[in-house]
Amino acid sequence: MEHEVIARCRRLADYSEEPGYITRTFLSPPMHEIHALLGAWMEQAGMGVHVDAIGNLRGVYHASRADAPRLYLGSHLDTVPHAGAFDGILGVVLGVTLVEQLAGKRMPFHIEVIGFSEEEGVRFGVPFIGSRAFAGDAIRDSRIDEAARAFGLDPSRISEAQADGGAIGYLEFHIEQGPVLESLGLPLGLVEAIVGQSRLTVRLHGQANHAGTTPMPLRRDAMPAAAEWITAVEREARATDGLVATVGRINARPGAANVIAGTVEASLDVRHPIDAVRTAAVTRLVRCAEQIGARRGITVSSETHLDQDAVPMNPELTGILERASGANLHRMTSGAGHDAMIVARRMPAAMLFLRSPGGISHHRDETVLPEDVAAALASGMRFLEYLEAQHG
Numbered sequence: 522m523e524h525e526v527i528a529r530c531r532r533l534a535d536y537s538e539e540p541g542y543i544t545r546t547f548l549s550p551p552m553h554e555i556h557a558l559l560g561a562w563m564e565q566a567g568m569g570v571h572v573d574a575i576g577n578l579r580g581v582y583h584a585s586r587a588d589a590p591r592l593y594l595g596s597h598l599d600t601v602p603h604a605g606a607f608d609g610i611l612g613v614v615l616g617v618t619l620v621e622q623l624a625g626k627r628m629p630f631h632i633e634v635i636g637f638s639e640e641e642g643v644r645f646g647v648p649f650i651g652s653r654a655f656a657g658d659a660i661r662d663s664r665i666d667e668a669a670r671a672f673g674l675d676p677s678r679i680s681e682a683q684a685d686g687g688a689i690g691y692l693e694f695h696i697e698q699g700p701v702l703e704s705l706g707l708p709l710g711l712v713e714a715i716v717g718q719s720r721l722t723v724r725l726h727g728q729a730n731h732a733g734t735t736p737m738p739l740r741r742d743a744m745p746a747a748a749e750w751i752t753a754v755e756r757e758a759r760a761t762d763g764l765v766a767t768v769g770r771i772n773a774r775p776g777a778a779n780v781i782a783g784t785v786e787a788s789l790d791v792r793h794p795i796d797a798v799r800t801a802a803v804t805r806l807v808r809c810a811e812q813i814g815a816r817r818g819i820t821v822s823s824e825t826h827l828d829q830d831a832v833p834m835n836p837e838l839t840g841i842l843e844r845a846s847g848a849n850l851h852r853m854t855s856g857a858g859h860d861a862m863i864v865a866r867r868m869p870a871a872m873l874f875l876r877s878p879g880g881i882s883h884h885r886d887e888t889v890l891p892e893d894v895a896a897a898l899a900s901g902m903r904f905l906e907y908l909e910a911q912h913g
């Protein structure tokens with residue numbers, strides 16, 4: 522079955538908005554094909570399938586009795602640009618496969634597998650749109666509503682996407698996306714907590730001008746100001762234990778070779794397990810940009826898109842997952858953000874990592890090992906059996 526899981530993830534990776542790459546952003550056209558194919562596999566597994574008003578794909582495998590509680594399994598369907606074939610989608614395919622492996626056996630709880638519509642925050646710079654609607658904390662703005670309508674959804678019904686009350690909890694399988702499990706020679710990781718993360722846009726405003734006629738001392742060039750700040754971001758992160766800070770996107774305008782950059786917009790992603798360390802670092806980095814700007818006659822502004830505290834996973838649910846997984850398991854913190862950190866606002870949440878060969882992710886070389894997928898399926902099935910004993 523593990524080879525089928527991998528084959529399905531690679532099949533779904535064909536649906537992309539960019540030929541030759543895996544790029545699938547919030548409610549982009551290829552999401553229709555994802556819903557159709559993944560939804561068909563859900564139906565074959567005996568699930569009732571629908572797409573909710575924010576574009577989450579929802580498959581429900583009913584319990585032996587109607588008034589049973591609900592267990593959620595899931596992850597996200599969207600990707601970063603030029604992604605790999607497993608980030609997010611693997612967790613949804615593993616959930617569907619576990620239901621398939623029940624082969625019609627009913628549990629004393631409903632199982633709902635969810636493919637969240639948007640976790641990466643690529644299309645609108647705002648992450649977790651799907652899971653926040655599920656957690657009852659929907660992000661509403663005209664761009665999101667318009668995208669939902671263009672996809673054929675009705676944003677006025679987003680409140681219906683909320684999770685049922687009294688859920689047993691949420692389990693997310695996900696690739697580790699880092700080097701730890703591979704360095705330990707272990708297939709699976711048990712997530713104890715997910716680090717907090719801040720996402721901002723920093724804007725540096727100078728003066729566009731002619732590249733040939735403007736003497737250097739008379740320039741207010743936003744590009745070297747941004748360059749000085751970006752190296753300061755790296756220096757600050759290297760100097761702060763456990764902090765990671767990244768400028769992943771930069772946009773210079775007007776963007777011509779013979780025009781001095783009047784404006785530069787840069788993204789800033791800052792993460793740390795301890796929220797006070799992260800937020801203090803964000804404050805220092807924004808102030809650093811302002812000080813560089815002041816020296817160069819550049820005005821600096823910033824906009825915060827995400828200020829997400831670190832989230833511990835639920836100890837009880839994680840304990841069951843640990844017992845279900847046996848010894849070949851490493852307890853760890855997740856440096857990547859996940860839908861589980863949002864769902865945890867609403868119900869007990871747990872995560873199981875699969876080893877990332879080469880420690881690489883957000884890249885076409887991202888992959889998983891069949892034996893690790895098999896180990897995750899075995900853990901997942903024992904996890905269901907433990908819950909069956911608890912709720913039977």
Ligand code: HGY
Pocket residue numbers: 640641856857858859
């Ligand atoms: O950026 C992250 O941490 C995740 O891949 N969305």
Ligand code: MN
Pocket residue numbers: 601608641883
């Ligand atoms: Mn990702």
Ligand code: MN
Pocket residue numbers: 597608609640695858859
């Ligand atoms: Mn992910």
